[in-house]
Structures are given as structure tokens and as C-alpha cells.
Amino acid sequence: MLLLVFGIFQKPLIGSPLPDVPVKKQLHQITIKPDSVLGDEEVVIKLSGFEPDQKVTLKAQAGNWRSKAIFKADSLGNVDLSKQAPISGTYRGIDGMGLIWSLKRTDDKTVDRKQKPYNGDVYKLPIIRLEKNSRVAKAGLKENDVLVAMDGKPIQNQKELFNRIQNHLESASKSQQDVTFNIKIERNGHPLTLPIIVHKEDLSKRWYKGVILGSRLIRIFLIEAEVEGKVVASTIFKQYDVAADVTELAVRENGLVGSLFKPGSTGPHPGIIVLGGASGGIISASYDAKMLASHGYAALALAYFAYEDLPPWLINIPLEYFGDAIQWMENHPAVTSNKIGVLGRSKGGELALLLGATFPKLKAVVAYVPSHVVWGGGRNMSSWTINGKPLDFVPLRHIVKLYEHPPIRFTPMFLLSLQNTSAVEKAVIPVERINGPVLLISGEDDQAWPSTLMSEMVMKRLSRFKHPFPYQHLSYEGAGHIIINPYYPTTILHGVHPIFKFDIAYGGNPQDNAFACKDSWPKVLQFLKKSLTP
Numbered sequence: 001m002l003l004l005v006f007g008i009f010q011k012p013l014i015g016s017p018l019p020d021v022p023v024k025k026q027l028h029q030i031t032i033k034p035d036s037v038l039g040d041e042e043v044v045i046k047l048s049g050f051e052p053d054q055k056v057t058l059k060a061q062a063g064n065w066r067s068k069a070i071f072k073a074d075s076l077g078n079v080d081l082s083k084q085a086p087i088s089g090t091y092r093g094i095d096g097m098g099l100i101w102s103l104k105r106t107d108d109k110t111v112d113r114k115q116k117p118y119n120g121d122v123y124k125l126p127i128i129r130l131e132k133n134s135r136v137a138k139a140g141l142k143e144n145d146v147l148v149a150m151d152g153k154p155i156q157n158q159k160e161l162f163n164r165i166q167n168h169l170e171s172a173s174k175s176q177q178d179v180t181f182n183i184k185i186e187r188n189g190h191p192l193t194l195p196i197i198v199h200k201e202d203l204s205k206r207w208y209k210g211v212i213l214g215s216r217l218i219r220i221f222l223i224e225a226e227v228e229g230k231v232v233a234s235t236i237f238k239q240y241d242v243a244a245d246v247t248e249l250a251v252r253e254n255g256l257v258g259s260l261f262k263p264g265s266t267g268p269h270p271g272i273i274v275l276g277g278a279s280g281g282i283i284s285a286s287y288d289a290k291m292l293a294s295h296g297y298a299a300l301a302l303a304y305f306a307y308e309d310l311p312p313w314l315i316n317i318p319l320e321y322f323g324d325a326i327q328w329m330e331n332h333p334a335v336t337s338n339k340i341g342v343l344g345r346s347k348g349g350e351l352a353l354l355l356g357a358t359f360p361k362l363k364a365v366v367a368y369v370p371s372h373v374v375w376g377g378g379r380n381m382s383s384w385t386i387n388g389k390p391l392d393f394v395p396l397r398h399i400v401k402l403y404e405h406p407p408i409r410f411t412p413m414f415l416l417s418l419q420n421t422s423a424v425e426k427a428v429i430p431v432e433r434i435n436g437p438v439l440l441i442s443g444e445d446d447q448a449w450p451s452t453l454m455s456e457m458v459m460k461r462l463s464r465f466k467h468p469f470p471y472q473h474l475s476y477e478g479a480g481h482i483i484i485n486p487y488y489p490t491t492i493l494h495g496v497h498p499i500f501k502f503d504i505a506y507g508g509n510p511q512d513n514a515f516a517c518k519d520s521w522p523k524v525l526q527f528l529k530k531s532l533t534p
Contacts, residue, residue, distance in 0.1 A: 273302055323359055
């Protein structure tokens, strides 16, 4: 019987070869997990389906920013960026997020810090809460819808949305006609356009009352794999600047100008006042405040000059303004009143130390690339006042020849100025008065000012006065002035100051800057948790 069966199968093969059965090749593939993350979260990028030992060029793109790295696939045709170093590219060594922090502008123009960091940024406004009786609810808008555009133009923040609405209402009030305008939304990932009608009898009312929006910045990264110049696989992943459940409250009370970012979890929460540097405005403080709120803190991004009705220059800013902010935080129901700290960068780091030394209600201080003394704010005048009196400051001694070869390295000028020992003694910040732990972060190649040296001066003073709380200095070899949250491009080594218009050198290099960002941020979070949580 077996022979019969064998013979049956053998018969068709007599005189003809067995046809080749095509083997389906595994498709080239890029996998990114997770593919949607908070800005300080790492992703794992893997390639599969390639020939063993095959060279693969991996490229990343975000707007007009680019990076690339060439890898050699392993014996199975796979590449894992978290375990393999590139043969060459925009970064070196094993680094799972190297493609992201090594992104570089495709043009070589000096970066204007007033510009957005990515042309590929997408702003969206998720609706966090919506009262059922609001006009927009009756028009069909629902909670968890995401506002994308109005009248065909993208919405970049809540204030811009309301300004556009107000313009509609003002023009319509003159004609006393009903107002209709279109809002583009996303609902469960699908685009939808809704016509919003405001009746003429409601023109004087805030028809949008009851709508609470939370702005999120989405960075979309395109990742492509090339073999011999041909794209064989591609995918995207998204990076958010804030958690989905964080809400934003515009603060315009008692002369304060800021934004409070509140976590979605039940409060109250430890509070942190977040301060930007000598660029003014509120953008940089908002980035930090959003991230801190995503980690459970009620974070107030506080502007203090060059924004709205605040003073245009960093001159004679009263410290009482910040005292009012502390009191406002104490009284806010979302904030644990006896657990408030302060975080500042650069000139904001100087300010954070000064506020900690002035207001004992602040229970923790984080100062990025700070100063141990008060410096002037321009025009040979102090940056700060208290009780109407300008604080003593160290005047900056200019080195003219350094201005002739931009980008300008200001560190030599600050070092020269610190030789004025009399001025330094008068302007030193009494950090020993800080009523809590202190964390300092600096880059040893800081070319904006000597933040490592000045941080060491803070440490020596704390030690000399036997500060009763923990204090630590994280100093990073090779890093410059721009130490920010991790997984953000660190290739900007100089930029035009938005107020003084100088092209300023920041120092450092992309690789060491990236390490400083990655290493310091979790330590900042751990410091705040230990200092401000029960």
C-alpha cells in the first residue's frame, strides 16, 4: 500500500523536474514601541526583515530637522537601536534615542529663539470638560473631542482660539446678525467639521463658558529605513509635551501673569513655581511646567518680564511679585500649601536661589545653570528690587573683541567681572537662608556664563554655613548652557537672543548635552519627590 501511494506521487515527476516553490521574503519593517509617548519617555526602535550583515541607513525627520545613522544588521537581519551603535551618522555610540536628540536643522541659519523649535509641531486642544448647557455642547461638540483648526487655520493655544472667537463676535455685534463659523475637530481619531452658531441675543455673553481646554504639543517624527538609497520601510511616532489629563488655567490675578498646569489626578498636589531665563516671556517656563504637571505637580509657569503688560526689560523687577505668586499658590485648592518649591533656568536659576533665600515658604529649590550672585539686567541697573530698593549686583565688564566674532562667548566676560571682589561680596545670594534642599545642575563647557564655577560657589557657601538640608551639584563634563528635558534636539549650540539680539554661544556639544539632559531629569524628579511629597 505504501508503495502504491509512493508510486502515485512519483508518476507526475517522471521526465520533469520538481517546480521551485517561491519563498516569501520577510518584509522590511520598523517597529517603535511605544509609538506615542510623553516627551521625557524613551522609545525602542527596531528594524527587522533585512539580510544578515546588510547596511541600513535609518533617517529621522521632524519638520525641517533631520538626522541619520547607518547600521549593520545582525545575523538575523535585525537592528535594535537600544543595543547597537551606528557605523556612522549624526551620533555615535549605543543610544536608543540618538536619532532624536541629534536632529539638526537642514539649513545652517542662526536659530532665532523666538521661532518654534520644529516646523513639524502640531498643536491640538483636547476638551477636558464640557458643561452640558454650553452653546458648543448644543452644537454637537463633545468631551474628548480635539480642537484642531478654526476657519481653516490651525489653533496654537487656548488664548488664540478665544481671540479668534472674540473677533467674530465683535464684527457680528455691529451688524446684529447670527454668527456662524466652522471648527475642525478630531473625534476618536477621525476628522470632523462642525458649524458653530452663536445667536445674536448671545453676542454679549461668553458662549464658550463651561469649556475647559488643555493644549498639547504633538511632535511627529517620520522614521525611514533605506537600502542602497531606496526607502524600504517607514513609520512615525508621536511625542507629547504634556500628559492628556493635565489642565491649564490662565492666571491673571493680583498682577500675576502665568499659567497653572494641574495634574488630572485628585489633588491637592505639591506646587512648583517655574521660571524662565533672560529671554523673558513664558514659553520656556511653560514647557517645564507642563512636564512637571505630567509627573504630579501643580506647576505655575510664571512670566516676570517681556510678556503682555509686564515690564519690557529685566530691570528692577520687584521680588514682592514672586511673593504674591507664592501666596496665590498657597491659597489655590489644587496646591498643598506647605509643599511649594521653585525651579528656574539660567537667569531664572539665579532668581530661584534668590527667592529661596528670601521666602521661607519655598521648601525646595532646583536651579539649572545658575549664578551665585545677582547680575545686572541691562543699562547698568539691577535686575531685582525689594521694598523698592534695587539689589546690589555685579556689573558686567565687556571684552570688545569678543563681540567681533559671533557667536559671542560671554563666559570670559563674566569671569573677568567676578574679579571685582567688592561687588561680588555685596551681590552674593545668601543661599544659607533657603528653607529646604537645593539641587544645582550645570554644564562645564557653558559659554553663556560660568555656571559650573558659580554653582560651586553656592555649594561652598552652603557647606560653610552648615546648611541643615541636603544640597547637591550635578556637573556635566562637555555640556553647555542648554540642559533641558531629555529626548529633545541638543544640536543648537548658539542662538540669537530675542531681546538683546546678540548671537550667543551656548557651549557644549550635542552628545554631551544629550547625556546631561537624560541623566539630570530623573534626578530632578527624584529630588522633588523626596523634598515635596509627604
